[in-house]
Amino acid sequence: xxxxxxxxxxxxxxxxxxxxxxxxxxxxxxxxxxxxxxxxxxxxxxxxxxxxxxxxxxxxxxxxxxxxxxxxxxxxxxxxxxxxxxxxxxxxxxxxxxxxxxxxxxxxxxxxxxxxxxxxxxxxxxxxxxxxxxxxxxxxxxxxxxxxxxxxxxxxxxxxxxxxxxxxxxxxxxxxxxxxxxxxxxxxxxxxxxxxxxxxxxxxxxxxxxxxxxxxxxxxxxxxxxxxxxxxxxxxxxxxxxxxxxxxxxxxxxxxxxxxxxxxxxxxxxxxxxxxxxxxxxxxxxxxxxxxxxxxxxxxxxxxxxxxxxxxxxxxxxxxxxxxxxxxxxxxxxxxxxxxxxxxxxx
Amino acid sequence: xxxxxxxxxxxxxxxxxxxxxxxxxxxxxxxxxxxxxxxxxxxxxxxxxxxxxxxxxxxxxxxxxxxxxxxxxxxxxxxxxxxxxxxxxxxxxxxxxx
Numbered sequence: 001x002x003x004x005x006x007x008x009x010x011x012x013x014x015x016x017x018x019x020x021x022x023x024x025x026x027x028x029x030x031x032x033x034x035x036x037x038x039x040x041x042x043x044x045x046x047x048x049x050x051x052x053x054x055x056x057x058x059x060x061x062x063x064x065x066x067x068x069x070x071x072x073x074x075x076x077x078x079x080x081x082x083x084x085x086x087x088x089x090x091x092x093x094x095x096x097x098x099x100x101x102x103x104x105x106x107x108x109x110x111x112x113x114x115x116x117x118x119x120x121x122x123x124x125x126x127x128x129x130x131x132x133x134x135x136x137x138x139x140x141x142x143x144x145x146x147x148x149x150x151x152x153x154x155x156x157x158x159x160x161x162x163x164x165x166x167x168x169x170x171x172x173x174x175x176x177x178x179x180x181x182x183x184x185x186x187x188x189x190x191x192x193x194x195x196x197x198x199x200x201x202x203x204x205x206x207x208x209x210x211x212x213x214x215x216x217x218x219x220x221x222x223x224x225x226x227x228x229x230x231x232x233x234x235x236x237x238x239x240x241x242x243x244x245x246x247x248x249x250x251x252x253x254x255x256x257x258x259x260x261x262x263x264x265x266x267x268x269x270x271x272x273x274x275x276x277x278x279x280x281x282x283x284x285x286x287x288x289x290x291x292x293x294x295x296x297x298x299x300x301x302x303x304x305x306x307x308x309x310x311x312x313x314x315x316x317x318x319x320x321x322x323x324x325x326x327x328x329x330x331x332x333x334x335x336x337x338x339x340x341x342x343x344x345x346x347x
Numbered sequence: 348x349x350x351x352x353x354x355x356x357x358x359x360x361x362x363x364x365x366x367x368x369x370x371x372x373x374x375x376x377x378x379x380x381x382x383x384x385x386x387x388x389x390x391x392x393x394x395x396x397x398x399x400x401x402x403x404x405x406x407x408x409x410x411x412x413x414x415x416x417x418x419x420x421x422x423x424x425x426x427x428x429x430x431x432x433x434x435x436x437x438x439x440x441x442x443x444x445x
Contacts, residue, residue, distance in 0.1 A: 030442055072440075073365065126357045
């Protein structure tokens, strides 16, 4: 389905973004060689050091002789540095045509957006999550660049149908057929919010996120569909909403972007704002407890070089236990990726 | 190697990541030449194409900018792009090609 927000790129920008996809696909032989070297270097993952930092040092030494591994690091580093810049370049080529469309989409419609008035938290301010050039908010159109170019052209090409299909499936897992009022924690550019609205078309949806640029694009998405989302530039850990004011609280792949203490506060906040009997559904990345030591190292290395400061402490948490500690009952945790935790506030 | 610390999350923005070293210089040169050859083939083709079209009175640069590949062309572009990348990376890493 097409939308007036779709990024219709010019040749240079399109080919530049597509090259990132080609780089991933064309590296298949390299990846196979690197995997073979890795298997030879680590015949017994259980023997790897328990401490993750020591494990990184061990692996650096074990793989030091692998050219395939060094080139693989180069490819990963180039991707990390360039994907945001190439997407930005693609936007700059079409901005004259697209800016008026985006301005109108943001201004005309029922969705509201309230910017923050206070300072951003230290765990967010200045951090280039995913090593996106300039972070989430430096470029004035970063929400559009990330939501429409990086996600819909680049990520979707590498995981066809995957990321949006996953969001709809997770949204549909909430136990009731209807929810009057839903809070999306970490709404970003509105991808999970969109899924929630599709699954629960009559629901009033409220979204919070620290990124104003991302929320601006969520507002465009909502207005384009005629959805009256209420968006706030606030943290999930302290939303400021009334006690017992939501029927469902959810998040999708937010938790690994925040420190462990903020994750605990986020579950407590979800519990506070839910009505008695209300449902919670939080999804995040694969738990380290569900991997062997080599898998943990791979995930941790990806985080280390991929602009994910809080991945390790987040993925090391037992989210079901965190949910129970926050007061939730009937807590379940399932799935490798995404890992989905559900619970209910007692009636 | 550098061990990053989440108490300073901005340190993750530009980590000092080890990639190639001096052992890789020869392969890097081979990869660079492989890439240069591919770029030249394309440059040659573009110049020839524009010349042929200009001789027929057709200016296509604006149309190229605006053109949106259909699924068939996109598929062919994807295959060619992955092949180009594989050629460079295989040369750089010393991976044997069939």
